[in-house]
Each structure stands twice: as C-alpha cells, then as structure tokens.
Amino acid sequence: MFEPDKETLPREDLEALQLRRLQATVERCYATVKHYRHSMDELGVKPQHIKTIQDVRHLPFTKKEHLRQNYPFGLFSTPMSQVVRVHASSGTTGKPTVVGYTKRDIDTWANLMARSLAASGLKPGDRIQNAYGYGLFTGGLGFHYGAEKLGLMVIPISGGQSRKQIMLLQDFQADALACTPSYALNLVESAEEMGVDLRTLPVKVGIFGAEPWTNEMRFELESKMGIDAIDVYGLSELIGPGVSNECVEAKDGLHVWEDHFLVECVDTQTGKPLPAGEEGELVFTSLTKETFPILRYATRDISCLNYAPCKCGRTHARMRKPAGRTDDMLIIRGVNVFPSQVEEVLMKSETLGPFYQIEVSREGSMDQVLINVEASSPLSEKGDDSINRVAEKVKRDIKEFIGISTKVVVKNLGEVPRSQGKAVRVIDHRQK
Ligand code: DLL
Secondary structure (H helix, E strand, C coil): CCCHHHHCCCHHHHHHHHHHHHHHHHHHHHHHCHHHHHHHHHHCCCHHHCCCHHHHHHCCCECHHHHHHCCCCCCCCCCHHHCCEEEEECCCCCCCEEEEECHHHHHHHHHHHHHHHHHCCCCCCCEEEECCCCCCCHHHHHHHHHHHHHCCEEECCCCCCHHHHHHHHHHHCCCEEEECHHHHHHHHHHHHHCCCCHHHCCCCEEEEECCCCCHHHHHHHHHHHCCEEEEEEEECCCCEEEEEEECCCCCCCEEECCCCEEEEEECCCCCCECCCCCCEEEEEEECCCCCCCCCCEEEEEEECEECCCCCCCCCCCEECCCCEEHHHCEEECCEEECHHHHHHHHCCCCCEEEEEEEEEEEECCEEEEEEEEEECCCHHHCCHHHHHHHHHHHHHHHHHHCCCCCEEEEECCCCCCCCCCCCCCEEEHHHC
16 A cells, blocks of 8 residues: 555655664664674674664675575574464575565565555555465565555466466456566467457556566557556565565656665675666665564665656655676676666567577587577568568677677577566576
C-alpha cells in the first residue's frame, strides 16, 4: 500500500530515520553475529563510531563468499527458535546461500511488497496472477504475501504450464501478471499459439524482475500485452523482491525503499562511493531486518542512483534499471559486455524476435562470440537475402555500439531455448 508518511518523507527526516535504524542494525550485528564482530574488529570499527549515515562507509563489505563460508545459518542474528522461514538462492555451483526471517521480518517484507505492488498501480480488490516460482526462491512467496497484504486476490500458479497460465488469465481475469520478463515473453508466444490476443484481456500491468531486461524489452511486452510493464528488483540476501520498484507514473528508475535499505553505489575496482549518476556497483545495508541483517552487501549489480524529485511525489532515490551483474559480464577480447547491451541492439530490428542466446568460445587465443537470435516470423516467409541483410546489420551495430566482433545466426521460431524463470542468456564454453 502507498505509505505517504514514509515514501514522501523530506530527505532530512528520511536520513534521521535511516541513521537511527543503521545504528541499531550495526549494534545488533556486532553483538550477535561472529562474522560481523570479527570483520569490524579487523577494521577497528565499533558500533559507536556510526554517528552519521555517511559513516556506513567505515563498515566492511559483505560478499557472497561470506554467506557461503557461514552456510547455512552462521549469519543469523536471532535464536533459531524465532526463525519462522528460510529461503535460499539457487547458486549454480555448490551450496546455496541461505537467509532467514522472523515473524516480524515476514511482515516487513509483506509491507514492502504491498508498497511495491501499489507503486505498480494496483489497489485492493485487484487480482494478480503470480507466476514467480514458489519454493526456496523468494519470488513466489514474496509476491504472494505482499499481494494478500495489499488486499489483492492472488492466483498462486507459480512458474511453468504456459498454456494453463493463458487459460487462467482469461478465466480468472487477473489485473496483473507477475513473473520474470523472459517468462512473460514465453507467455506472449503461448497466447499467440492459442489464438489469444492478450491485449483484449483485463490484465493491465506486468510486474517483471529477478533478471536484467531492457527498455526495448519493456516496449515489446507492453505492446504485445497491452499493459504497463513495471520493473521490480530485489535479492534474497536483502529480503527478496521488494527492495525497489518502479512507479507506474514515471517508469523511470526503481525507487529504493530507503526507510528499510541504505543504498550506496561504489566503484567496482576501488569500492569507493560514487556521486549520484555515476555507474557502479550497488551496495545495500538492511535497516530493519531481525534474523538476517546485512551490512554493506556488495551485490555485483551495476546501476547508478538518481536523487532528483520524481513526478509521483516519492522522495526515495531511484536506481537505474540494472544493466546486469559483474559476474554475468562478458569480457570479450578485453571489452566488457553485458548481455543486456546485446539485447538492446537485437530488439531494434523488426525482423528479429525477442528470443536470443549468446555463446562464447575461444579459438586459439581469440574469444569468439556467436549470437543466436530467432526471427520474428518463420524464416521461410522472409527469404535468405533479407535474413542475411539483417544478420549483417546486427553485426555492424554491435561492432559500432558495443565494440566487439560477433557472428550472428538468425534461427527459426522455437529454436532458442525458452525460460520458465530466470533466462540463461550466455553459454560460455571458455569456462569448460
Ligand atoms: O531474484 C528476487 C526477486 C524475485 C526480484 C522476483 C524480483 C522479482 P535472487 O534469486 O537472490 O532474488 O537474485 C537476485 O537477481 O542480485 C540481480 O542480479 C538480479 N535481479 C533481481 N531483480 C532484478 C531486476 C531475486 N529487476 C539477483 N533487474 C540480483 C535486473 C535483477 N536484475
């Protein structure tokens, strides 16, 4: 729900609230979590050194590896008897990273998700089809509790079963669809196969996140579904979805819920804080968490911050749509490339559809990049000449805008794998 008393606080008041909460969080971490006590002692920082919110910079960063080292419950700050839920992030190799919640944490999270859904344009009485995965992933249950809190009717279908998703969108008349943007594309395709025009259904907003997606992808989803496509960001280490969300009024950056999370943007090499508008790594400190408070979590997500007033009236800073994560960034012959930059170029072509995958390999000492992208309609309808022209143009544009040489193969419909949740954009054969 919209909480004007919190979301439109003058910055001075917001910062005073943040400072009180930061001090309490640092004290809690120092007193109850061995890892934080050790790492703060190593830097010679004590809780009483935090006198302004800028003092957060004296605290040590927390990194993914610290969560792994303390698997499963080593960073929990409450007795296990108070933990009512755990979630875990998938982790492609080895053990997952685990986070925990008290009853109050679950309530805080539900409020933040209710706030996010309200910012997306929903109101009590609306219906939401929740196609985020239910389970250890935070997407399904995070949206579920938030939607109920706001007073929405939830259709808890989880991910997958695309044709059933379309049938229920028609029959249960949801006002909103929540899923990853790549899965939304998958649903658009299923609807087309079933002869259903999504634009004629009541669904008016899509709340898409959990993976990077471009504005070009937004326009594609908006035009095919007849909706407002809104970006939602979050991560399990912080709470799950509901760390930041776009407002439907501006759709121009995601408001970070700053009364609950202190955000910094830092230089990826030096870790030094950057001024607003400069691109770097997002770092968050939780301000209200009980079981899993976290100090200066280095997300590896690349974005920048904007403190300019927003037309929706909210005063909370906005983060630009994340370009991707440093560990998804490809380094091709020395050039840093995010899959989202490739997406931006591909989506400009009407001959190409929105499904793509990037393969990287090494021949001798040279990195080779192969972009597999589907045509927007059967290849037989397009003719070889037109396909070759499009492939050449994409190659040229990628060289010009991103600076790397690639091979582009235009595939027939259905030849690029579809996603049920987070899309796999890159196959890097160099890592084998
Ligand atoms: O993906 C939480 C979530 C669920 C967010 C549903 C939004 C909707 P994790 O599985 O821990 O949590 O993955 C977190 O996903 O560090 C980003 O790299 C990426 N990510 C999440 N949202 C966005 C977004 C959930 N809107 C990781 N844009 C984060 C770009 C995103 N990347």
